[in-house]
Structure formats: C-alpha cells, structure tokens
Amino acid sequence: MKKTNWRFKGNERKYIDEVLASGFKAGADGAFTTRLEALFAKKHKVSYAIAFNSGTTTMHAALLAMGCGKGDEVLTPALTPLMCGLAPYYTGATPVFVDVDEETFLMDPCDLESKITRRSKVILVTHMYGGVCNMTEIMKIARKYKLQVLEDCAQCHLGRDDKKRITGTIGDVGSWSFENSKQLTCGDGGIITCKNKRLATHIRKLGGLGFKNLTAKSGRVRTDRDKLQNPNWDRFEIIGFNYRMNQMAAAVALAQTERAEKFISLRRKMGLAYTKTLRGSEFLIPQKVLSGYYHTYYTFSAKYIGESRGVSWSDFRKKYISYGGDGIYAASKLQHQEPAFKNNKIGKGKTPTAIKLQKMLMNFTTNQSSKKERDVQINALKKTLKYFGE
Template sequence: MIPFVDLKAQYLSIKDEIDTAVLKVLESTQFVLGSEVKALEQEFAAYCNAEFGIAVNTGTSALHLALLAAGVGSGDEVITVPFTFVATAAAICYTGATPVFVDIDPVTYTIDVNKIESAITERTKAILPVHLYGQPADMEPIMEIARRHGLTVVEDAAQAHGAAYKGKRVGSIGDIGCFSFYPGKNLGAYGEGGMIVTNNPEYTHTMQMLRDWGQEKRYHHVLKGYNYRMDGIQGAILRVKLRYIEEWTEARRTHAAQYNYLLAKSGLNTPVALAHNRHVYHVYAVRTTQREWLQQQLNAQGIQTGIHYPIPVHLQPAYADLGYQPGDFPHSELAAREVLSLPMYAELSSAQVNQVAQTLQNILQGVAA
C-alpha cells in the first residue's frame, strides 16, 4: 500500500526532537499561547519575510480575523474563487460579508485575474486569492487592481507554506497572509493550528486582541473577540517542524518533477508550475475525464488518492443562498469533475513515485498488473 499521505513516517523521522519539545511544554505548563507560540510567531513571520506573526487555532480562524482586521463586515463583498476548500468562503460569511466568486485560470487553478475587475462593486472591500495546491496566484495584477480600487488583499496561503511569486514568499505580498497548520499540510501541527502574517502593526494589534476574547490586557475587553488561541504544545511542535520545511519542500518538488517526467506521455494533464512561481506541491493533482474509474483502479492496486475538490463552493447546498447556478464558473466546475490527487509527501521514495506512475500508465494502457 502506498498511502496518500503518511504522517507517521514524518513523525518517526523527528520523533526525539518532537517528544523533547512536547515534554518541555508539559513541564512549563504554558498550555495556551506562551513562550513557544511567541517564538513560533517570530520564526514563521521571518520565514515568510513578514514583520509580524499572529498564531491562532486554525487556518479558518486566521482568515476570519484577517478579514475583520481589514474592516470587512456586514454588507460588504469579498472577491474569491469557488474552487477551493469551503473555509475560504465560510470565513467571509463569518464576518457578515458576502463571497463574490470569479472563475479560476484553467492552467494554474488560481483566480483568473482578468475576471476580477468586472466583479468589483461599491460594496467590495477585499480580494481573497487562494494559492491552491501550493501554486501562487498571479499577485502582481491582483495588487495593482486592489490599490487602484482601494481594496485590501488577504492571501489564503493555507496550502502554500514556502511558496514564492517572483522571488517573494506568499503571505507577505498582500496586506495579510493566512496559513493553516492542519496535520496534512506542508507544515502541519499534531492537531489544529493557523498563522496570520502581516507587515501592518495596527492589523497585528487588532488580531492579537480578537484571537483572545478582544482583550488588550487581562479582563480588559476592547473588542468583541473570539477564543482562537494556539495551544503551547502545537507551537512547540511547529517550531521543530519549521526547521525542516525547506528540506521537505525540496523533496516534494523533486517528487513532482519525477511525476511530471514519468507521466509526460500518459495522456493525463499534469500540474503546470509557472516559471516565476515556486510551487510547493501541497497537492499533486492530475486531470482525467475517467477520474472515478481511475481512482478505483489505483485503490485496487494499493495506491491511495484524494480529490481536491469534487464540488465547487458555489454548488454546495450550504451556499445555495448566494444564488449561483451550474455553468456560472465553467473552469472551476470542470476541474472539480476531473482532478485526482496522487500521493505526495516528503517521505515518499523515488521508487514509490515510480510505482505510482507505472501503475497509472499500465491502467491507462490496459496492461494487466
């Protein structure tokens, strides 16, 4: 069996360091926020080339607080994409604002920058590009449009730790960047976690209060806040793992290059990394019109796969009230029907990548296993 992701393999490779870090927190009894979380904020912000980091309990909370800090609220609109994890849209709704979708570019799966301006109205407050699968969105025109219209840019970088656009780390290009540390992410906690990065001290102060019940100091509640604090144990774990992220990222990129080479003549559409982007391959998604059949065949031969994402947000029952219909975003809808995610994690061996690719080739060519 080749698993889709193998969290245990990664843990075993750094077990001693992780166990020591966790025990240190247990002995300190700094279970919520504390020195480990503060150190993680500084180290992760520096990694992103940003000035400030605000650690929170999930990537969804990161998006929620970023939008609130940007002044997004009831009656406002935020432009984003429907081909993403539902948290992107949910965070907008949490503020009382309305998600306004535009379609994706069919090559990169990120927001089609040519469709943004026509979606802007007098109620638009922010643009929320998603760096899907580890591929940075086309940030230069996004920032230009935002500045011209007086809009805030919040980057959803939940899948893009360490990705770069024209030499700049994602998260530090827009006004605020948001990351998830869900266990399967390129930098994953052993539980939930998230981080916000920014160069704006006012945003930072607001989000620090909002994550901790709106307190400026203990029992002095300036804002109506939330319980979005990061656990000390997760901060300690992530500090250990942050030291390995570049090594793990290069392993992912090597695996992706090997997949691309081996699958070049398979008839599948493989990921395209733009020349000016550093794609970090949180997900390695191929495209096929035979997805369900191919997934079943791979599973039968011991290869696990995933689908990210089978139903775009505008067609989810929970978001029917937004009023979108099938056909409104054809590129998003087609991608949702065709993408299939292959095993991708740093600990994959070259032999395993070869086995996945060869099995795929055999299935597509009708060769018996």
C-alpha cells in the same frame, strides 16, 4: 521509546516535554506560541506572525480586522474548500465567487476584475494545491480599485512567484493552516503574517479574546502583579474570539516549521516525478506552473481528459489503485455547490470554468517520505497509462 511517525522526528517530542515541564506557560513571552511566531516571521521576512487555532479562524479575524462586515463583498475563488467563503460569511460580508484559469486552476485575474463592485472590500486569493496565483496581476487590480488582499496559503507553505516573493507576504495579510493533511502540521492550527503593525495588533486582539495587553508582537496577556491584582484593572478592550493556539500545538508547529524546507522538498520531488511521467499524456494535463514560479505541491493536481479516449474518471482511478497507487482525490465541490451555501443562498457569481474543471480534476498524493514510496506511485501511474493504451 514509543514509535514516532516519520513526519515528527524533529524536535516535536522534545518540545512537547518542555511544555509539560513548564506547566503550560500560556500567554507568556518565551512560550511556544511566541517562539513559533518568531521563527515563522523570520522565514517569511515579515515583522509579525500571529498563531491561531486553525486556518479558518485566521481568515475570520483577518477579514474583521480589514474592516469586512455586512454589506461588503469578499472576492474568493470558487474552486476552494468552503472555508474560503465561510470566513467572509462569518463577518457578515458576501462571498463573491471568482472563476479560475483553465490551466493554472487558480483565481483568474480577468474574471476577478469583472466582478469588482462598489461593495468590494477584500480579495481573498487562495494558492490552491500548492500552486502560486498570478500575484502580479492580482496586486495590480487590488491597487487600481484600492482593495486589500488576504492570501490564503493553507495549501502553500513557502511558495514563490517569479519575483521570488514568498506566498503570504505579497498581499496585506497571509494566512496558513497546520491542519493534519498540510505540508506542516500540528493536528490543527493556523498562523497569520502581516507587515502592518496596526493591522497585526488588531488581528491578535480579535483572535485573543480582545485582551487589552496584546500587541502586534506579543501574545502576553499578563502584566505586572500590582496592576493585575487590582479590582480596577480592565482586561478586555474589544469584542474578540478565543482563536488562540495552545502551547502543545505550538510546540509541534515550531518543530515542523524548523524543517519546513525538508517537507516542501519532499512534496516537490513527488510533484515533479508525476509531472515528468505525464509529459505529453493524452489522459492527464498537470496544473500549469507559471514561468519562474515555485510550486509546493501540497497535492499534485491534474485535469483528466481520458474520457475522450473512452476511459472514465473512476475507471482510471480504480486501475491506478489496483496497481498500488494511493487513492486519487476529487476536487472538493465548488463553494456554491455545497449544501451549506446552496441551501442558504450564500454567495454569488457565475464560474463556468470552475464548474467544468471541478469534475475533471484528479489530485494525487505527495506526502511520500522516500524514493521507494515515490516509485510505487510512479510505477502505478505508468502501468495505468499503459493499460489504457498510452
């Protein structure tokens, strides 16, 4: 038997074998995409889930189905990877950058409201680092201005707010990524959830090359042979994209989704251990979790304030690594700072808090599989803090 990474010791291999045995039943009900969609929808208590090939193409199709196009504006937090602005840009809409809250590092509802214009169409909220946005305030604003809400949960599988609502099911559409660093992965992949049948049908058609037979529930493109094997049969109803998830990826994503709670609980254990270690620290302030919210710790993000004690961001990181800690990641540049947007003058909106925070954040890894591995990180952190005099 070949060695298997600890993350894939569920049904991953078994399901991959089934795909090979079945000869890629693409487009058939009973295929792994269908099974993944059924389980994902059940876990999120929604009617529809639609598998995609990434967590960027999910957002592109969702925004198109929500009616975004040239002249429209999509409100997106500045402190997110570029994909949150790329998806609106692909539709022809303008990404409008919203500032983040200094403590939660997430979309600031006050700044959001101040940036709404007649052109605003969709609020794209991103539950960054596994933290859950203030959805009560954001949904209030959405209702007040009659805007649709797309929740980007690429970094937040099964997060919850204080009302126990699951991330991705509070707004109109939820979007996830199964890219290889995510809580659940199949290498690359994505999925959409949606409660509205018309919207779900449109999203599936957009991501499925516009095939006429696709429905909100089913990715089956074939019909009975007499219709299909007929020169007069129309196949393509709308202009769509080939954003479908393949069966191999779906087999792995299904096995991962079966064990979602286990993966989240491991990430939470690591996140909570960092939190405990940093209580009262004068070097790092953890991302604030709103009262009653359930953080999923895709990463453990903290604001580095050790510069005021004469220790630079990079010296702290180097020392942490020298004590056996994993590399600490910086926050990716703000959308408008990335050359792809900056050089092409894409997007608008001032975000002073995000500009300040982006340079301060330290993101610690949370993908440890055991207490032993977690202890290595915690010991490295404790030693680093002690070394610098805490």
